[in-house]
Amino acid sequence: MTHDFNLRKPNPLLIVVSGPSGVGKDTVVQRMKERGFPFHFVVTATTREKRPAEVHGRDYWFVSKEEFARMIEQNELIEYAIVYGDYKGIPKAQVREALASGKDVVMRLDVQGAETVRKLAPGALLIFITCETEEELERRLHLRKTESADSLALRIATARKELQRIGAFDYVIVNQDFHLDDTVEKVRAIITAEHLKVDHRKVDL
Numbered sequence: 519m520t521h522d523f524n525l526r527k528p529n530p531l532l533i534v535v536s537g538p539s540g541v542g543k544d545t546v547v548q549r550m551k552e553r554g555f556p557f558h559f560v561v562t563a564t565t566r567e568k569r570p571a572e573v574h575g576r577d578y579w580f581v582s583k584e585e586f587a588r589m590i591e592q593n594e595l596i597e598y599a600i601v602y603g604d605y606k607g608i609p610k611a612q613v614r615e616a617l618a619s620g621k622d623v624v625m626r627l628d629v630q631g632a633e634t635v636r637k638l639a640p641g642a643l644l645i646f647i648t649c650e651t652e653e654e655l656e657r658r659l660h661l662r663k664t665e666s667a668d669s670l671a672l673r674i675a676t677a678r679k680e681l682q683r684i685g686a687f688d689y690v691i692v693n694q695d696f697h698l699d700d701t702v703e704k705v706r707a708i709i710t711a712e713h714l715k716v717d718h719r720k721v722d723l
Contacts, residue, residue, distance in 0.1 A: 529718045529719065529720055529721070530616075530617050530620055530621055530622050530623065530721070531622045531623070531642075531643050531709060531712055531713070531719060531721070532613070532617065532622075532623050532625070532635070532639055532641070532642040532643065532719075532721040532723075533557070533622060533623065533624045533625065533642070533643045533645065533709060534625050534626075534627050534631075534632045534635055534636075534642055534643065534644045534645065535547055535624060535625070535626050535627075535645050535647060535705065536626075536627050536628065536629055536631070536632035536644065536645065536646055536647065536687070537629065537646050537647035537648050537680070537693075538628075538629065538648070538655060538676070538677035538678075538680040538681060539628075539659060539673050539676070539677055540649070540655050540656075540658040540659040540673075540677060541647045541648050541649050541655065541658070541693055542647060542658075542693045542698070542701070543626055543647045543693075544626060545698060546647060546693060546698065546701055546702055546705065547559060547624065547626045549698055549699065549702045550624065550702055550705065550706075553702065555706065556621070556622070557621060557622045557623065557624045558616035558619070558621045558622070558623045558624070559624050559626075560608055560609075560612055560613055560616070560623060560624065560625040560626075561575060561576065561577075561578060561579055561612070562578050562579070562606050562607065562608060562625075562626070562627075563578065563579040563581050563586065563589065563595070563605075563606070563607050563608075563609060564578045564579070564580060564581070564604060564605065564606045564607075565580075565581060565582065565583050565586050565604045565605040565606075566578075566580075566602075566604035566606075567580075568580045579609075583605065586598075586605045586607065589607065589609070590607075593610075594609055594610055594611065595607040595608060595609060595610060596608040596609070596610050596613060596634075596635065596638060596723065597627075597631050597634035597635055597638065599628070599630050599631055599634070601628060601630075602669065602672065602673065606628075606631070608625060608627070608631070608635075610723065613625075613723060614723055617721060617723070622709065628680070629646075629680040629683050629686075632644050632686070632687070633683070633686050636686065638723065639721050639722065639723055641719040641720045641721045641722070642719070642721060643688055643689075643708070643709070643712055643719060644686065644687040644688050644689075645687065645688065645689045645690075645691060645705060645708060646684050646687035646689065646690045646691070647690075647691055647693050647701070648681065648684070648690060648691070648692055648693065649692065649693065650692055650694065652678060652681065654695075655674075655677055655681070656674055656677075659673055659674055659677065689708050691704045691705065
């Protein structure tokens with residue numbers, strides 16, 4: 519008896535890399551880009567001010583609140599939220615075009631955004647990046663020195679709450695200091711394993 523295995527290209531995955539502020543999710547996604555992983559990396563739109571090292575269109579789409587309001591009204595966003603007083607959102611067209619091309623799509627989102635995507639697209643693959651301990655997370659946030667004492671206190675409190683949402687995710691990876699490439703390899707291994715599943719995740723947006 520012979521089996522005719524269908525070796526068709528598996529459905530593209532919608533991958534969300536998430537976790538609290540300070541765990542290094544931005545750095546993980548940046549290293550994936552540097553290593554030339556064959557994914558479409560979604561660029562988030564935000565109304566916050568651009569930081570000195572950031573590039574418009576690469577790190578974020580920096581837009582005015584008026585433009586963001588128009589995008590909401592026109593239903594152009596997969597999800598959006600107010601994060602520390604500023605709006606962030608994912609443009610639908612960008613994600614749909616990438617999935618239609620057959621590419622896996624990687625989004626970097628906060629925990630609230632990841633859970634919104636799961637409701638909208640139950641077949642999305644959610645990966646939670648975290649630290650070894652809450653103390654380590656707090657230390658990393660202090661070291662960033664990118665906000666006032668009040669903003670930092672809010673960020674730490676929010677991060678602690680977000681750590682409790684781990685049950686909403688499919689996988690968890692501890693991103694240890696000085697082991698960035700190990701973390702990136704684990705992300706790639708998860709994605710590879712998902713493509714080898716008999717029943718593929720299906721994403722409809």
